[in-house]
Amino acid sequence: MITIYSEELKKQLSQKLFSCYFLIGNESLLIQESIDMIVFYALNYGFEEHLRITLNLQTDWDMLFFKFQSLNLFNQRTILTLQFPINGLNRTISEQLVKLTSLLHNDILLLLNINKLSKKQENTIWFKKLSTQAVLVFCHPPEPTELFHWIMKRIKKMGMVIEDSAVKLLCYLYEGNLLGLSVVLTHLSLLWPNKTLTIKEIKNVANNTENFTPFDWINAILEGQSKKTLLILYYLKKENIEIVLLFRILQQDLLTLLYLKRNKNKQSLFKRMELHNVWKNRRSAFIKALQRLNYFQLQKAIHLLAQLELSLKQHSNQNFWLELEKLSLILCHGDFPMSFTND
Template sequence: MIRLYPEQLRAQLKEGLRAAYLLLGNDPLLLQESQDAIRLAATSQGFEEHHAFTLDPSTDWEALFSLCQAMSLFASRQTLVLQLPENGPNAAMNEQLATLSCLLHDDLLLIVRGNKLTKAQENASWYTTLAERSVQVSCQTPEQAQLPRWVAARAKAQNLQLDDAANQLLCYCYEGNLLALAQALERLSLLWPDGKLTLPRVEQAVNDAAHFTPFHWVDALLMGKSKRALHILQQLRLEGSEPVILLRTLQRELLLLMNLKRQSAHTPLRTLFDKHRVWQNRRAMIGDALQRLHPTQLRQAVQLLTRTEITLKQDYGQSVWAELEGLSLLLCHKALADIFIDG
């Protein structure tokens, strides 16, 4: 299995088409652009028919199999796009995919689209069969740390000269929303034909369209980044996120931190991470938060969170965004007015 990022795909396509391409990830722009690039390369090599199926319980697998086996002297080469379910294929679907993977031939190019697969799903027979002659493209939305590099590469590909400050502003305004970011770069290229994108020029044309989840907010709190946490909170509020979901997400993290804080006095942190099944890519961040946050802060945060939940239960329509901002500042090690903590 060849594993690539979308920006590496075009170079691979120039080397020659593989039998199958697995486009896996959560980013609509990266998924669509990768599919378009593959279809364009395939069309140039005589793949004139393009078919697409969304896999679900009502999928007509016999029609799919017939399509794969339709070979004649006059049949044109064809591409077949299969959209996996949101949670990946189930056991029954895995069996059908295993059958289909054995029907591939030189005049049929398979493109599978879906979310990132779990390790268990990658052990399915259809996946292992395709692995020998396929390319997997990771279409995950870049995280905050990787986004500036992605933006710089995108700008360079469009012959745009983007300075660092302008890059930072674009990342701030469009994190988690690559489609809007790509559209912003297109708009800027039209506004400034000389291609020189300085901070003042970019400021005139951007709007805050970043997209976040509650997990981004919690991660910002763990890292003690108050400005980022408040920015995320503002965007979540504008998108109509439910405060109760934010509270529940933070509650799980606070309980984990308190347990780790208490148990780490007599048990190595690595052992505790294994016990509580903390993901490897979160361990350094949680370890830093444990060193930074005092037990008193954690207790105060739990008190404020509990009181906020009670407020919501008593009057679901009451706004608690001020309390969520207070929680953000408290966990980012900022001084809080007593009214937030003591009620």
Template sequence: MIKINADQITTKLGSPYYLLLGNDPYLQYYSQSQLKTAFKQAGFNEQLTFSIDNQTDWQPIYDCCHAMNLFSTNTLIFLDFGENTINTATSSKLNSLSEILNPDIALIISLTKITKTQENAVWYKKLSDNLVVVNCTTPDTALLPQWIKNHLQQKQIVVEPEAIDLLCYYYEGNLLALTQIIEQLKLLYTNQTITYDQVESNINDSAIFTPYHWIDAMVAHKTKRATHILQQLKMNDFEPLILLRIIQRELILIINLKKGLSSKPLKQTFDEYKIWQNKRAMYTNYLNRNDIKDLFSTLALLTEIEISLKHDNQLRVWDALSALTMQFMGLNKC
């Protein structure tokens, strides 16, 4: 088995089986396009797509593995699960499919995610020797700069380093818009180094964020990023009450962590509350910066905002959320 990122797919063409994992629409589309073109060039002229859900009739899929086409014996089967996951029933169907695959059949499976249990399934183990697993997950804030650099290199475009940071800021989470602006810049500034000012004059704010990006930015004390994300959530008409619920859960978690540290070692406390390893340093720094009184004060402010919102829908709730953001990060303390 080989595991690669989507932008490496052109270096790993030629395998009969591919598993595209992740829910980034651009990376899924890019990977599928590259593979379908490569398989067509390899003589797989018959390319059949099946959308998979609990109602799918698998018999036509099985028939493809037995039938001989008059014009081509090579067939590419593409199984698109969309947002659906593999359950016991579909895993059993995949097991049966894996038993009848032959050298004239290539297979692409598109999934948003796969569990450890599914990686132990018969079909996964059966394919694994010839399987390429392609990571189609949207690059996070730490990985995005390198992704942009790789993409620019592939397109033979040179951009000033500061301009890459600008692209990250405005297009995080939206690779489709990001690749489109890069193509636009390539057309506008052919065969030249693209400057920060040239990028700035052509961009628009197309970043896609979730409330959890906002939470992480606040915990990491990234003021500019937290403010930017909150503005994007506002522009996308995100429900303020849901944001309040999410930050309430986060505050209660942090308060419990702070209380736990008074009587237990840090690792034990983190283990108890199932804090991911890659976030422990961030939480440690936050807990060291804020005392329990400040945390309760922030929780009290959150409660006031929620009560006011429920009594007055015209409340300037986004201004209140901005103030809450600052207080959460230890700024503008009451």
């Protein structure tokens, strides 16, 4: 199996399209860019349909297996992206994955999005079978010490020129928020396509351009800033941001908070945050959330979020933006009414 980093994916795809790609990591920007790049190259091989499925206890495996068999029958080339559970796989899902690998054929391009690959998963039957014809792509965010060089490579690829001092300002403003950084770089390239950019232009875009990202919404929740949370959520809705993306990002930070609560007697809080990759510029917000929310409330919020995602997959007529607004306010105030704390 070939192992590469996300920035090396384009070179690999230009050489050969493999039948399976493991996308390892929790950086949503790098994951999405990797998927988009694979889909783009796969079009040249006749892969026109793209199915996305999140694996959980409600996954309709019979439907999935039937789809595999029908694709083989009609020679319809399809890309299948499987989103693994953040908490890992249970025995049922692992067993079904073994069966799924036996049904794979040349008309299916398999993309597996895994938050963290464990040694236990590497030793499974399904992993060993897939890895013989696979590429493993690491989609982890750059470390703070590497962020400057990461931005420099990105702006060079975009054909931009930015002074070192301005790049350092971008590092300060967008550490831990690659999605927001990506949006700002795109705005800068459109506003000043043929200019060497300075701190002045960076501040101009950062201060005057309404460029809220899902991470701004999450940070406002952690800080307990209810008005700002609703303002950003309204903007994200207006910009047609995929609500599933918001579910995933919120779930990730809630699980981190739960971990920090659960292991509070084992190590210092700052050591635990460091081990769980909580960026320095977000730690004060995490501390505020930990002081405001107890273990039971975090568990309940994660459960509510899972219910919303399940309802969304079942094409419910529920107003999901309104429900997300309610959950956001509850998390901001730490006040869970009885209707939210009872099943």
